[in-house]
Amino acid sequence: AQTVTQSQPEMSVQEAETVTLSCTYDTSESDYYLFWYKQPPSRQMILVIRQEAYKQQNATENRFSVNFQKAAKSFSLKISDSQLGDAAMYFCAYRSANTGNQFYFGTGTSLTVIP
């Protein structure tokens, strides 16, 4: 089974600053999808950004962008101009493009935004 590792249990950032959350994954597949989800204290998981492995260009969604390094199996999330509403648990997730229907999630990174 694929594994997803988030090595930073907790991170903090000053409001308006930039923070990068790390994620690595282990897979023997060449085609897959990667996701970052945000889970605020209200618990509802919200999709932040998605990356297709076959695309070399890094995905960007407003203040959120990723650094996808396929050879290194690394998928980090950069949050620019951090806002108080960005405080949440962030989960990295992997989904195969060929087998199975499940998402594999990391253990999450808790992000605190300091005013």
Added chain:
Amino acid sequence: ETGVTQSPTHLIKTRGQQVTLRCSSQSGHNTVSWYQQALGQGPQFIFQYYREEENGRGNFPPRFSGLQFPNYSSELNVNALELDDSALYLCASSPRTGYQETQYFGPGTRLLVL
């Protein structure tokens, strides 16, 4: 557009009991997946339903079972509850089955087994 909803929000049961959790998928979505999220952990895949049939299962025992109805809503049933079943149970829907599909999550049901 209505998002994914789940009921109840909280539930307390005792060991050995049975529980049923419910999920209504987002409008237009025909695929529902269930996840268990233990405290401090990421979600773990339980199973997925598509067209009222189980369409993939994670490493969970048979006492975890499910249903999907013609309107695409779904139930998760857990028999013979154990203390380790205490967790947040998340339902996620997607527009169709397929590896390219993003899943959209509901707010979850918090189950406590005493």
